Amino acid sequence: MNPASTKPPSAWAERRLERGLFAGVFLAVLAAHLMVGLVRFGNAPVFEFRDTLPLAAFFATLVLTHLVFTATGFRGDTRLAPAAFFLVGLGLLTRFRMGLREFEGAAFAHPSTFAFPVGVAAFLAVTLAFRNGRYRTLERAALPALGLAAAVFGLILLTGERFRGGVYMRGNFNPSEITKVLLPLFLAGFFAPRREAWSRASWGIPRPPLPSLLLFVALWSIPTALVLLQRDLGLLILLNGLLIGVLFFATGRIAYPLAGLALAAGTGWWLFQHVPHVTQRFLAWQHPFSDPTGRSWQTLQALAALYNGGLWGTGLGAGSPHIIPIASSDFIYAAIGEELGFAGTGVVLAFFLLVLERGLAAAWSAKTAFGFLLGTGLCTALLLQILLNVGGVVKAIPLTGITLPFLSQGGSSLIASFITLGLLLAISEDAA
Amino acid sequence: MSSLAPILERFLEAHSLIRIFRITQGVFLGLALLALVLSLLAARRDRTAAGRSPRARNALFAFFALLLAAVYTYQSTWQLAGFARPPFVEFMRRFNLRPDNPVARITRGRLLDRNGQELAGNNPDDPARRRYPFSNAVCHVTGYLSPLFGLSGLEQADSASLYGATLDTWDQRSRFTDNLLDSRRRVSGNDRTLTLDIRLQQEAVRLLGDRAGAVVALDPRDGAVLVLASTPGFDPNHVTADLFERADTASPLLNRALHGLYPPGSTFKLVMAAAAIEAGFTGKLDCPAGGYTAGPGAPPIRDHEALQADHDGSVWPGHGPIPMKTAIRLSSNVYFARLGVMLGPARLEQMTDRLALANPIPVFEGSSSAIASSPCRLPPPRQQDDNELAQMAIGQGRLLVTPLQMAVLTAAIANHGLAMRPRLDAGAPPKVLRYYVRRNAAAVLAGFLRDAVESGTGHGANVKGLEVAGKTGTAQNPAGDDHAWFVCFAPVDHPRLALAVIVENGGAGSQAAVPIAAGLLRMARDIGWLGE
Numbered sequence: 001m002n003p004a005s006t007k008p009p010s011a012w013a014e015r016r017l018e019r020g021l022f023a024g025v026f027l028a029v030l031a032a033h034l035m036v037g038l039v040r041f042g043n044a045p046v047f048e049f050r051d052t053l054p055l056a057a058f059f060a061t062l063v064l065t066h067l068v069f070t071a072t073g074f075r076g077d078t079r080l081a082p083a084a085f086f087l088v089g090l091g092l093l094t095r096f097r098m099g100l101r102e103f104e105g106a107a108f109a110h111p112s113t114f115a116f117p118v119g120v121a122a123f124l125a126v127t128l129a130f131r132n133g134r135y136r137t138l139e140r141a142a143l144p145a146l147g148l149a150a151a152v153f154g155l156i157l158l159t160g161e162r163f164r165g166g167v168y169m170r171g172n173f174n175p176s177e178i179t180k181v182l183l184p185l186f187l188a189g190f191f192a193p194r195r196e197a198w199s200r201a202s203w204g205i206p207r208p209p210l211p212s213l214l215l216f217v218a219l220w221s222i223p224t225a226l227v228l229l230q231r232d233l234g235l236l237i238l239l240n241g242l243l244i245g246v247l248f249f250a251t252g253r254i255a256y257p258l259a260g261l262a263l264a265a266g267t268g269w270w271l272f273q274h275v276p277h278v279t280q281r282f283l284a285w286q287h288p289f290s291d292p293t294g295r296s297w298q299t300l301q302a303l304a305a306l307y308n309g310g311l312w313g314t315g316l317g318a319g320s321p322h323i324i325p326i327a328s329s330d331f332i333y334a335a336i337g338e339e340l341g342f343a344g345t346g347v348v349l350a351f352f353l354l355v356l357e358r359g360l361a362a363a364w365s366a367k368t369a370f371g372f373l374l375g376t377g378l379c380t381a382l383l384l385q386i387l388l389n390v391g392g393v394v395k396a397i398p399l400t401g402i403t404l405p406f407l408s409q410g411g412s413s414l415i416a417s418f419i420t421l422g423l424l425l426a427i428s429e430d431a432a
Numbered sequence: 433m434s435s436l437a438p439i440l441e442r443f444l445e446a447h448s449l450i451r452i453f454r455i456t457q458g459v460f461l462g463l464a465l466l467a468l469v470l471s472l473l474a475a476r477r478d479r480t481a482a483g484r485s486p487r488a489r490n491a492l493f494a495f496f497a498l499l500l501a502a503v504y505t506y507q508s509t510w511q512l513a514g515f516a517r518p519p520f521v522e523f524m525r526r527f528n529l530r531p532d533n534p535v536a537r538i539t540r541g542r543l544l545d546r547n548g549q550e551l552a553g554n555n556p557d558d559p560a561r562r563r564y565p566f567s568n569a570v571c572h573v574t575g576y577l578s579p580l581f582g583l584s585g586l587e588q589a590d591s592a593s594l595y596g597a598t599l600d601t602w603d604q605r606s607r608f609t610d611n612l613l614d615s616r617r618r619v620s621g622n623d624r625t626l627t628l629d630i631r632l633q634q635e636a637v638r639l640l641g642d643r644a645g646a647v648v649a650l651d652p653r654d655g656a657v658l659v660l661a662s663t664p665g666f667d668p669n670h671v672t673a674d675l676f677e678r679a680d681t682a683s684p685l686l687n688r689a690l691h692g693l694y695p696p697g698s699t700f701k702l703v704m705a706a707a708a709i710e711a712g713f714t715g716k717l718d719c720p721a722g723g724y725t726a727g728p729g730a731p732p733i734r735d736h737e738a739l740q741a742d743h744d745g746s747v748w749p750g751h752g753p754i755p756m757k758t759a760i761r762l763s764s765n766v767y768f769a770r771l772g773v774m775l776g777p778a779r780l781e782q783m784t785d786r787l788a789l790a791n792p793i794p795v796f797e798g799s800s801s802a803i804a805s806s807p808c809r810l811p812p813p814r815q816q817d818d819n820e821l822a823q824m825a826i827g828q829g830r831l832l833v834t835p836l837q838m839a840v841l842t843a844a845i846a847n848h849g850l851a852m853r854p855r856l857d858a859g860a861p862p863k864v865l866r867y868y869v870r871r872n873a874a875a876v877l878a879g880f881l882r883d884a885v886e887s888g889t890g891h892g893a894n895v896k897g898l899e900v901a902g903k904t905g906t907a908q909n910p911a912g913d914d915h916a917w918f919v920c921f922a923p924v925d926h927p928r929l930a931l932a933v934i935v936e937n938g939g940a941g942s943q944a945a946v947p948i949a950a951g952l953l954r955m956a957r958d959i960g961w962l963g964e
Contacts, residue, residue: 017474021467028463034456042449079471086467289519292527304524306507307514308534312615315453323529340457342511347464349500354471356496364480364489372484376492383496387503394507430481 011073015066021082022062029058029089032316036097039317054096058089061120068124074131076429080358084421086351087406088414092116094335095409097317098327115411119418126422135426139370142189146219149182153226160230176235177403177412180385181419183223183242184377190216191250192370199251206253231277234400238384240264245380250373285398298325302334302393306342313341329408330401333393348407352386355406355421362428375427378420512612515619516597518583518800525560526579534617536560541594541621543574543586545630546656546858552577552587552668562587566630568665569637572687573628573856576668581676584685586624586856589798596621598799625858627656635955636661639948644936646688647948648839649956652921652930654862655843655852657795658961659931659952660836662688690795690805693832694934697907697941698763698889699917700827702841702877704771705756707783709873711775719759719766721750726773730819733769733826735762736906760880761888763904765826772825773818780821784810784831788866793836796856803856805836828908835932838919841868843930845881846901846921849874882924890918892946895953898962899924902931902949904941913937916944922953922962929956 033055040051065081068074130138152175191198198208208216220243227235244260247253271278284295292300301324309319321327321335337345356379363375388402403413405420480486514520515538525535536559543552552574555563562577564570575585583591596611596619598604604622611619636647640663649659666675666684675685686692721741723734741748751764759767772780784790792804811820811830823829836854844851849869852862869877881901884890890902902920909915916938921930931949938944956962 017470021470024463024467024470028460028467031456031460031463035453035460038449038453038456079474082467083471086464289523292523297527300520300523300527301529303510303514303520304528304530304534306511307520307524308530308617309511310615310617311512311613312457315457318453320530337507337511340460342508343461345507345511346504347461347468349504350468351464353493353497353500354468357475357493358471360489360493360496361475361478364484364486365478367481372481379496383499387499390500390507391503394503394510396503396506 011070011075014075015070015078018069018078018082019066021079022066022085025082025086025089026059026062028086029093030055032090032093033096035315036093036317039315051096054092057116058085058092061085061116065120065124068128072128072131074127074425074429076127076131076425077358077362080355080362080421080425080428083351083354083358084406084417087348087355088116088417090336090348091332091407091409091414093316094332094407097339098321098335115409115414119415122415123418123422126419127425130423130426131429133367133430135371135374135423135430136368138185138374139189139192139368142186143219145182145189146186146223149179149186150222150226152176152179152182153223153230157226157229174412176230176232177416178419179223179235180238180381180416181378181423183239184246184374184381186219187243187246188370188373188377190219191246192368192373195250195369195373198247199253201253201255204253204255206251206255231275232401233271233278233281234388234402237264237388237400238381238402241384242377242381246373246377249376249380250369281398281400285395288395298331299393299395299399301325302327302331303395305334305338306394309338309341309344311342313337313339313344315339329413330389330403331393332407332409333390333404336407349386349390352382352405356383358428359424362424365430366427367430371427371430375424378424382420513597515595515611516592516608518591518595518597521595522579522582533560537617538595538619539621540577541596541623543590543594544623544625545628545633546626546658547629548625549630551626551628551630562668564668566634567667567669569634569661570628570630571665571668572662572689573626573660574668576671578671581671581673585687586626586796586798586803589796589801589803590624591798591800593624593799594621595619598622626856627651627658627858628660628856629658629959629961631959632659632952632955632961633661635952636948637663637665639951640935643938643944644682644688645934645938645945645948646692646835646932647934647952648689648835648932649952650839650843650852650854650930652843652846652852652927655854655865656858656862657854657856658929660687660689660795660856662686662690662692688934688936689835690803692835692934692936693806693809694835694915694917694936695829695907695909696827696831696833696838697905697915697917698765698768698827699838699903699905699919699932699941700831700833701760701763701768701825702845702881702903702919703783703787704768704775704780704825705760705877705880706845706869706873707775707779708756708771709876710870711779713771713774714755716753716755717759717767717770717774718753719751719764719770721748724766724769724822726769726819726822727817730822733765733822735765737762757880757883760903761884763884763889768825769822772821775825777816777821780824786866787837787841787868789831789833789837793834793840793854793865795836795854797860805834808833808837827905835934838917838934839930839932840865842902842919842921842932843927844868845874845877846927846930847874878921878924881920885920889942890920890946892942893918893920893950893953895922895950895957898922898953898957900953902946904946906940906942909937911937913939916941918942918945918949920949920953922956926963928962929953 200207244257247256288296305324316339319338321338324331324334327335359379363372366372385402385405388400389404391397392399405417542550551570553563555561575587577583577587596607636659647659647661664682664684721738723732725732737748789808792807794804796803809832840851848871851865851868853865885893885900885902889904893900893902900922901924905917907915916935918933918941921927933945933948935944
């Protein structure tokens with residue numbers, strides 16, 4: 001054997017694919033920026049340096065990420081970050097396109113403008129901090145993670161304000177986004193050492209040990225009760241969908257998802273019957289044309305935007321997505337669908353699938369049960385968010401107010417997505 | 433940087449901006465797909481930790497992909513096929529906030545009469561509005577499409593097909609695919625050709641004039657609806673709130689031909705006569721001037737000659753014993769009242785059952801909904817005493833019928849007793865509605881009806897050169913003056929047109945309704961509909 005081949009290749013050589021993908025992703029986002037620029041130019045032939053700022057920031061981030069990974073000899077996944085950054089780039093562009101005015105003057109100081117650099121910093125910090133198998137230390141942070149999540153929910157309840165039946169924080173910042181990372185962490189940390197005990201079953205019916213079961217019910221009821229008090233239906237579905245997923249991945253028992261779904265159906269029915277806020281959302285979903293200017297206005301305008309886009313879209317910058325209320329956060333999928341069309345949303349979904357595929361690959365490569373559960377848990381949380389958001393926008397399910405990971409410009413949502421990305425990358429580099 | 437602007441400007445002027453724009457979009461999609469493919473190709477090199485099955489991972493990924501694919505598929509039913517959801521299109525039409533409404537690029541299908549005349553079409557000046565060239569002449573059939581008030585009539589019932597959403601033929605399927613994929617959302621719908629003849633329809637509305645009423649004309653052989661007229665109407669080109677808020681009894685939005693419920697008067701004697709002929713009754717019944725009293729305390733039922741004589745102060749001896757042919761020709765109330773009591777409630781009920789008077793009669797199976805007449809209103813079965821039976825036999829009981837029902841009955845008698853299902857869609861195959869009357873009874877009855885036009889109450893419809901058979905009716909009603917009825921068909925030997933005419937509060941059928949039928953028959957003859 002050639003002795004040179006036994007020597008591991010340098011990180012620079014190993015991350016060649018990442019380099020190429022980053023280049024492709026950047027050029028795609030550049031092309032998208034050009035479309036917006038062409039429309040602007042067609043309207044008023046003025047070239048402003050400021051307009052290139054989001055693109056320059058995006059380019060700098062790609063270069064920085066790649067340089068940091070190669071310099072530190074990072075050997076984790078090479079395809080996860082490009083896939084996620086494609087979505088982030090598209091999200092940045094959409095925000096730039098929706099709120100050109102916000103990029104002028106004092107609007108630069110808007111907190112959500114800083115979400116991107118803060119998110120990138122968090123992403124790199126998390127990846128580097130927990131790489132090389134160091135993510136295993138997080139297993140001991142399960143209970144603190146739950147405590148932190150409960151504190152965040154408590155904070156929202158105490159300081160938030162009621163709006164459209166739910167409790168929200170003042171401004172555009174929603175700290176509950178961070179719980180979409182904290183709760184997978186808690187569940188993975190809780191079930192990793194207990195998976196054997198919870199897999200025991202007689203005649204296919206699992207029999208988890210009673211003390212362990214009681215402990216879990218006691219712990220889990222804290223975030224569930226707080227979310228119920230908040231009346232945040234989307235978060236409730238997300239939390240318990242996540243629980244069902246992690247239970248299944250930990251034990252391999254199909255009975256857990258089945259029981260969970262039955263319980264969820266029962267709870268959903270009860271909520272529909274007894275909580276007016278839920279009833280309203282359900283009716284707006286089932287009978288959109290009974291109150292088109294009221295509770296169904298937003299959904300119908302989003303669908304009209306999608307229809308206007310058709311197969312290929314109007315082209316970025318040439319549609320009218322401003323018409324959809326809160327288009328740049330919860331309804332960003334409709335804004336993209338209008339301008340890039342059915343084909344463009346297909347590309348977006350394909351990239352989400354790519355992120356999920358890389359996330360699952362990371363989970364499957366993890367050498368510890370905790371890493372596997374954390375990876376699958378984070379992927380499940382991502383999938384549920386995508387399904388709840390896109391499903392709500394295209395009226396496949398009722399609206400739940402869940403943001404779209406990597407794309408929605410809620411600020412906190414983007415940061416949480418970046419932390420998820422960092423954790424998955426850290427898991428993907430699991431040393432022996 | 434500012435020196436770049438003029439260069440860019442010249443470049444964009446030299447090349448069409450929109451083309452560069454589209455090429456850029458293609459580059460975007462191409463690069464994105466390239467990145468996807470490269471990433472997926474590299475997935476073969478993935479390692480899994482010991483004890484974990486790559487197949488389980490692939491299965492989980494497939495499950496994830498399936499969920500997203502399901503949402504994406506559902507998305508296509510709005511994003512691509514949104515034109516196939518009429519309420520959604522009407523929402524976009526009404527609540528559009530875009531500078532260019534995508535609905536304005538939908539070329540909705542037209543409604544055409546049997547000769548290709550446009551009954552509802554598109555307004556070239558304002559694509560969001562419809563054009564109805566014949567205004568109120570066919571307003572109840574076409575209905576309206578109004579951005580503010582939605583849809584009615586065929587515009588509503590056939591909306592999906594008019595928007596190109598149906599997949600019944602290869603032609604429609606290819607149009608549907610084109611509609612799905614057109615990059616500018618130029619959607620075109622399917623035209624619908626109707627069985628109506630707009631010339632006859634317009635003539636019917638003209639002849640009704642400013643009186644409220646309805647005219648239905650059917651082809652007895654295949655059920656084609658040639659005329660479905662109702663007055664008063666409205667102008668579907670200008671639907672205003674006034675139309676809905678007005679509380680007068682004229683009810684211009686009501687399609688009287690399908691939904692007007694009237695006592696049938698003497699036209700119902702056709703049903704009684706058919707029942708009697710089928711029962712084998714060939715005798716005579718005595719019709720004295722004093723009339724017929726069905727039971728104790730009941731007012732006598734008298735012939736109109738007797739009432740006329742009372743009014744004039746003259747003496748009328750009565751018809752005496754007459755056969756059915758004479759009774760129909762003279763429209764004798766006394767004869768048919770006695771006949772009804774003689775036949776009894778069971779036979780009458782058997783006949784109303786066979787005619788299925790309690791069922792709505794469908795006239796159009798649309799792509800969005802169906803159009804049918806209102807069911808006729810029948811008295812509760814087996815609760816009729818002799819007096820009520822006698823009243824019903826002359827069409828004055830609690831029975832209320834629609835003009836369409838009377839037209840179908842007349843057409844059935846013309847078509848050897850077989851009622852064809854009325855149809856407005858020229859493309860729909862003829863279907864049998866029901867068997868109404870036995871063949872020989874229909875033939876005998878046709879002869880009697882011919883006699884009634886040749887020398888009886890329907891004499892006014894004896895159009896020169898045509899053999900018309902018909903029956904008048906003068907229906908008393910609590911709302912005011914009598915309703916004038918006339919039902920007829922022509923030519924007797926090979927009928928091609930069956931008519932039902934009603935003029936609300938028009939007085940005697942022979943005075944108000946017969947001239948309308950005569951006018952229509954003349955026009956039908958002149959346009960060659962009735963043969964040479």
